[in-house]
Amino acid sequence: MVKFYMSSEQEKEKSKKYYPLPELSENARVKSMDEYKKMWKKSIEDPDAFWAEEAKMVDWFEPYDKVWIQESKYDDNFVGQWFVGGKLNVVYNCIDRWIEKGYGDEIALIWIGEDDTEKKYTYKTLKDDVCKAANALKELGVEKGDRVCIWLPMVADLAIVMLACARIGAIHSIVFGGFSAESVKDRIDDSDCKLLIVADQTRRAGKAKPMKDNLEGIIEECSSIEHVCIVKVTGADTYSYDKDVDFTALMDKQSTDCECEVMDAEDPLFILYTSGTTGKPKGVVHTTAGYLVYGMSTNKYVWDYSCLIDLKGVKPKDRDVWYCTADIGWITGHTQIIYSPLALGAISIMYEGVPTWPHKGRFWELCQKYNVTHFYTAPTAIRALMKFGDEEVKKWDLSKLKMLGTVGEVCNWPEWKWYWTVVGNGSTGEKPVGRPIVDSYWQTETGSYMMVNFGAITPMKPGSCTFPFFGVNPKLLDEEGDEVEKTNTQAYFAYDRPWPGLMRSVWGDHPRFVNTYLKKFDGHYFTGDYAMIDDEGYYFILGRSDDVIKVSGHRLGSAEVESAINSHPKVAESAVVPYPHPVKGSTIFAYVTLMTGVDPSDDLKKDIQKHTRKVAGPAVLPEIIMFTEAVPKTRSGKIMRRILKAIATKQDIGNTMTLANPEVVENLIEEREKLGEIKF
């Protein structure tokens, strides 16, 4: 985590409370903190009643018998089960029901290309495209329960094909466009995907970049793949393989009718791979009803936007406008661009491009042009934009904004303050008031928000994700699993009970799910993060306790990055740790041991970087490389990353007693000195 050193004046500012504009609470769904507390208490004491009420937002094909199986304890056999016996379809809830209720011509999703092409989908036109894609998938033999891998940039087709999968009950596994073809292959193999959907090329900052062609020599090895479906983005000719299908053409000739598959509440909706402590990424499995209800409930209360579920007195065409800047390749895009806003009947914006192209105020331009009322981004994006100065923001009319938000990492004071004052135009002084900044803390595994302020009512503290969402009972634990009673003390962060949006399993490896999340602290789900609580009960997340590295909010596993570096022919071994970066939050610091006889050089560093990006994807760059003879390891051969982190950041290295090779530490410290100050 990046630490910023502040003057006492800044410290004073930072430790204040900040208040949401009072008018926001007048017509809010939860009007006061007292009401929030009452509802939270009820959700903990009587989860059945609470979630039964929330589940009324869903149109069920068949009602469920039981809200949840409370008997299911966190143990070896734990499988979360919510809305047991209920039948539904997520896409029916996102699209069809709104047409049936007479809202067919209202806007559901606005997709904007980086060159300003625009696709405004109404519920009807969205349904037409989704049905066409669904019929195309069926023609290619995709059936309920089949896995479909989707590797696409942020084109509108990404939304269409994911919804098409969910419509026919196929399980999508979306891979972030910034990952490599090799990582696509690993994920395809892990869940035996039948189909891969990929773009011919991607557009990035005005340039076309290859996508499908990167699969050459790799996709042929995926034995489960029956077809590679190519979505036309630039129109480049990328057909090379007998399993290639022109998916755009196939879609075009399909009918716009396709029934929604009747899904069981606990049928898988999607798999999303995420990095963990060790080994390969895990296929996080989310199921149908629990994920849907949890996503809807969190978004409805936290953002309080007007939507078809509850118009709050406005006409459908005057609904609030929701813009989440995440990539759909991450959980934020799944839950916060597609499933929750559409199911709530909100207007959701999906933007293809980067925040800085064609100009540095692109986000703010879109906010002005589309009358965005709720804007949700990542601290790393705020830091990047903050560098360009206030003028880039002030040029645009952001008066329609009601709430701002962040996700993915701690929103530290410098960027928080800038977001509050420059973007939100919030006041300073003794009792600052302004557009709230929703600090939402959650994970791929949790489906949606766990710790979060309710925009309209919760007094904020910069850097704090404040309080638990309904049904969430957070616990701060010590190494033994006992509750830490003291305030302002770092502890392990866990939850004592399941909630509807909790992942159900790791694809193909249920024991891995149980061992990773439920075993460290008996009777708890462990997040992998450290946290603390302050004297007023505000929670602060203090970063990962494991080997996950967050680079620009992207979650990367040390083991995966190392295996990509190690595949360089001149590398014998490597160890990576996070290193503070002013924009990215963290960047990758790699300790690299070369093969015997290989001479270290700057060119070799560059070559290793290039190689890693090729193998793992452009999102994975070991920005700092330090050559070393060896890395410190425990007697069982485990890399001691704690020590490597300390050496990289020139902190006290602490105890080296457990090392098998304590002699390497001295040498590493010397080498680190030679590297000098690291500038970005």
Ligand code: WTA
């Ligand atoms: C971190 C992203 C502090 C945390 C939705 C978590 C945060 C990991 C916050 C999950 C926040 C996410 N404040 N830290 N508001 N939000 N994190 O799976 O370390 O990509 O465990 O999900 O991001 O990352 P993931």
